[in-house]
Amino acid sequence: MELAPQVLDTKKTYSNEEAVKASTEYFKGDVLAATVFVNKYALKDSEGNIYEKTPDDMHRRIASEIARVESKYANPMTESELFDLIKDFTYIIPQGSPMTGIGNPFQIASLSNCFVIGNNGESDSYGGIMKIDQEQVQLMKRRGGVGHDLSHIRPKGSPVKNSALTSTGLVPFMERFSNSTREVAQDGRRGALMLSVSVNHPDAEGFIDAKLEQGKVTGANVSVRIDDSFMKAVRNNETYIQKYPIFSENPKFSKELNAADLWKKIVHNAWKSAEPGILFWDTIIRESLPDCYADLGYKTLSTNPCGEIPLCAYDSCRLLAINLFSYVVNPFTKEAYFDFELFKKHVAVAQRMMDDIIDLELEKIDTIIQKIDEDPEEAEVKRIERNLWIEIRKKAEEGRRTGVGITAEGDMLAALGIRYGSKEGNEFSVNLHKTLALAAYRSSVELAKERGAFSIYDAKREENNPFALRIKENDPALYNDMQEYGRRNIALLTIAPTGSTSILSQTTSGIEPVFMPVYKRRRKVNPNDKDVRVDFIDEVGDSWEEYVVFHHKFKLWMEVNGIDTSVNYSNEEINELIEKSPYYKATSNDVDWLSKVEMQGAIQKWVDHSISVTINVPNDVTEELVGQLYMKAWEVGCKGVTVYRDGSRSGVLISNDKKEDKTEEVQKETSFPTKRPQxxxxxxxxxxxxxxxxxxxxxxxxxxxxxxxxxxxxxxxxxxxxxxxxxxxxxxxxxxxxxxxxxxxxxxxxxxxxxxxxxxxxxxxxxxxxxxxxxxxxxxxxxxxxxxxxxxxxxxxxxxxxxxxxxxxxxxxxxxPDGTEANGQKCTNCNSTNLMYQEGCLTCKDCGSSKCG
Known part of the structure; x- marks a missing residue:
């Protein structure tokens, strides 16, 4: 049972300033980490009273609750053992919702990070669509990120038996779901939504274009589910038939098109705006262990907002990350090595903890259902919400899905003296993730022996699954035990983005390389400050001091190698430092793009869910290169991929006349409501x-x-x-x-x-x-x-x-908008009238002079 509120009432509370100060000391001066902890994860009530001064308090809360669950089972771990594993963000890190919600009596919220909802394509009526809309909102208000697929909605122009006579297609509903996300996000935590559609759907092109129009679908990520037959048609320059219902043998509507033309549209939009993302759907389904139980309700429909968890309708997942850097012994020295034995031991415990967190989630869902029952609304008003949580509870209890992942891959490789993206680096990472997968599955099988397998486990159903066969080939004893005893969890592994987690663990994020090992930041100078250096004065007259910021583990490399970290290095000196370090040629913008895609594909074979990873490319890359990266991702077995071209998010406009030439782009005016919103x-x-x-x-x-x-x-x-x-x-x-x-x-x-x-x-x-x-x-x-x-x-x-x-x-x-021509004004430097706006400043295209006043 959770800590009783009366116990917490007697505990000392802290002001925001006290908690930030104490946490800053905890993080050794890292104000950003301290602020993230206090604002997002420290236990607080609805009045703003803070009950946790530092992450030590939070980790004791989490360890206490997991130990309570452990006590129900054989061979329980103690609170002290659990605390030692999670303290200081060193080894095992519950992510996001578990960190906030475990043992939290003040918040009626789920411990799940990810949800997918939907109706398995059985209904595209207005009633069905509105039901999904409400379910999305109900989940978001409980802190969950949501994904759902729109492939079941009939295409534009299809006959309907209502006053409209024909369907509007799926694009207007994209805006509805997006707006609902923004409504939930207006106060407090922003909602997160993934919308997907099959490339086989006749409205796929409209879906792909929807986000290019400025101000549209701003509350959702979008991805296209692409099948193998489409990719083969692209590669062979063949035609492809879109259908509704998708892939139907007797479609109500079909459309033949040249696959390469639609592919170019996808690639162009991704190059232009970093969306849509791509989901290689046949690879996802083929590799999916849960889809071995598709007829029992585990047919994968879509993914969570970041794409790392493909899920069936009403299933959910909780996330946990293992800090890879902490298993490097003697980091940044010639004697550095990775402690695989300790790593395997901790992976087994992490999987066990995730199974415990499922029990805690079931308790949370029961509390949510009780809250719904006690609310004064009529039963009919509450029906959809109540049924939603009953469905989610059923899937969580029946499948017991977990999301064990990692963080600090980039720092781990650097600490070992291995360059991220190199052949050696890719081989090491693949071996590590193979080790992780086998250790986690061994743990789940051992849990099945102690606690019982997930209730619908059937070895016969899984015997031809590629992931299961990979386990059989590499660890026959584990495979045989799994066939005999089953496993505790239907699926186990993922690699998620670890934004806040990496800030708290002071490491690189997820599977990604370091973004920048060293950079300069500006601090505003107060006019009353004494003995400060003014490096920059902005257009409004404010003074700024520039100072060097080191990535935490880069700073550790400097300390290990006797390099002074207190010096305010010049840009030239910073570049010299980076060249000497193991982070040289290993940043997000340095890594060879094709190598990173190949690395992702190889690691994906040992991740039963998926991987959230972004391929960062410079602003000047061609659309052709983006297409090559997407094609390579499919060929090497990735389940999904996103390419981000530097700067592609800014100034995304749609051309009124549909011409591709950038000079022809004009701003599409926003149609404001005639009545001012409140x-x-x-x-x-x-x-x-x-x-x-x-x-x-x-x-x-x-x-x-x-x-x-x-x-x-x-x-x-x-x-x-x-x-x-x-x-x-x-x-x-x-x-x-x-x-x-x-x-x-x-x-x-x-x-x-x-x-x-x-x-x-x-x-x-x-x-x-x-x-x-x-x-x-x-x-x-x-x-x-x-x-x-x-x-x-x-x-x-x-x-x-x-x-x-x-x-x-x-x-x-x-x-x-950037690129807007400035009419009737002259450059004060060269008298040219060839001026345009750039980041709010008038910039001369002839001499480069910029005026911001």
Whole structure:
């Protein structure tokens, strides 16, 4: 049973400042790690009271709860043993939801990181679609990331028996599901959604294009499920037949196309915007042990938002990472080696802990169902939500799926003196993941002996599965034991992205190489600071000091090799350091791309779920190269792949005339609602004019400015807004007289909502009236650069109004899409009129001069 609330009530609570300070000491000065821990994982109640001062407190909470489950079974591990394995993020790291939720009595939430929902393609009615929409929202409010597939929705133009007569196709529903994700995300943790569709679906091209239109489907990742027959048609330049229902022998609708043409569309969009991702669906199904039980409800439908867990409808998974760096003995020395014996021992324990966490999850689901039952709504209102959790509980108990993974692959190789991406590095990594897989499966078989196999285990069903046959070939004794005793868990392994986990463990993320071993960061200089160095002054007059930041394990390499880490090295000296280190030619942008794909394919053979990995390529690579990487990924056995071209996420626009030439691209205007929504997301922009500090509140719809309120910022006593607040919401209300009032709301550092009432009361009425005028032009769809031109052209006699006018123009410039031509303005350096906007600044394409004021 979880810790009783009355026990926690007697415990000491901490302020945010106390917890961050103590955790910063715990992380040896790493403020980012301390802040991530306190904000995301430290136990806190709904009032913002913090009950855990450092990660030691969190790890004791987790160890206590897992030990409680262990006590129900034979040969239980003790709380002390468990704590020693998870403390300091050294060996075993429960990820995300388990870290937050285990032993947490204040939050009624799932311990699962990932869910997939769906109806197995049986229904594409409005009722079925709305059911999925509600299920998605219900899961997201309990902290889960969600995936679902849209291949069951009939294509555009299909006949329907309602007033519309024909179907709208699946693209409008992409927007519905995306918007639902954003609605859940408006307050607190952002939702995460994966939408997928089969390339065999006749609307696949519309699905692929949907995210290229600015402001559309912004709340979801999208991936295309690609089958082997399509890939062969691409390679052989053959035709391919799309069908609805997909792959039907008697389709209601079919369409023949040249596979290479659709492939080029997929590749072009991935090159342009890093989406869609690709899921090699036949490889996923062929390799999947759960799909051996497809007729019993384990048919894989889609993946979680990052793609590392393919799941059947209503199944879920919890994640845990093993810190590979910690198994390197004598790191960064000639005597370095990997302790495989300790690693195998800990993998077995990690798998055991994951099985314990399933029991804890079942308890959490029971609490969720009890909460639903106790809610005052009518049973019919609660029916979908309640049935959803009953389905999820059934799958969790029946299949007992786990997600044991790793982090720090890049740091591990560097510590061994092996270059990431080299032939030696790839061979070592493959052997390591093979060792991990066999140890985890051995642990699951031993658990089956002690606790019983997952309830539908059937050795006969799995005898031709490629993954099972790989186990048979490499460890016949394990395979024979598994056939005799079964295993505890239907599927075991994954490699997830470990963003927050890698921050806390101070390592490289997941399977990825280091992004940058050394970089420079700027710190704003307070005018009252003494004895500080000013390296940079920005366009608003603020001073900044530059300082060197070392990746944690790069810094350790320096210390091991007697290199001073306290020096503020120049860029040239930094480059010299990197060249001497084991991280040289081993960063995200250095690694040979084809080698990384081959490494992923080889490791995938020892990961029964999938791998979340990104192939980073420079901005100037060709679409042809992206296509080659995708093709290679299929050929070497990857289950999915994402290629990210540097800078491809910025300025993603769709051409009105569908031409491919970049010079023909024009901004597609946003169609704003005729009535202002009650709540708008808001960006805060601070600027300086004539030594006065000003502030702008910019309300947005789909990341495009909709309204602006500005005035002098009162930074002296913080009455208006703390400096650390950069965003929030503008809420339209009415005062006691019934007049419109615009309030600003943000979440303070303790997690409470703070509201500043009446932005209109805070500013000079003259500025307020001009702001309403400018907001009117924004709301009626005028392009941002034209609004800026309009503001600049205002002829105003009052000096303070002119000062304000310049600041407003500066605040809005940052929203002008990169590459927008600046009409009627001249370069102050060379007098050229060939100017364009770049990151809010006017840049001359002739001389390169840039003006941000």
């Amino acid at each position: 709540t708008l997301a808001c960006d805060i922009v601070r600027f300086q004019n004539n030594k006065e500090k000003w502030i702008a509140f910019i309300g947005k719809i789909e990341d495009r400015p909709y309204e602006i309120f500005t005035g002098l910022a009162d930074d002296e006593d913080g009455i208006l807004l703390p400096r650390w607040v950069n965003d929030g919401f503008i809420i339209k209300n009415r005062d006691e007289k019934g007049n419109s009032r615009y309030d600003f709301q943000y979440v303070n550092q303790r997690g409470y909502k703070t509201t500043i009432e009446g932005l209109s009361y805070r500013f000079d009425p003259v500025f307020w009236n001009y702001a309403k005028l400018i907001s009117g032009t924004l709301r009626h769809g005028m392009k941002i650069d034209n609004v800026v031109d309009l503001i600049n052209s205002l002829q105003l006699d009052n000096e303070s109004i002119n000062t304000w006018k310049n600041g407003v123009a500066r605040a809005l410039k940052r929203f002008v």
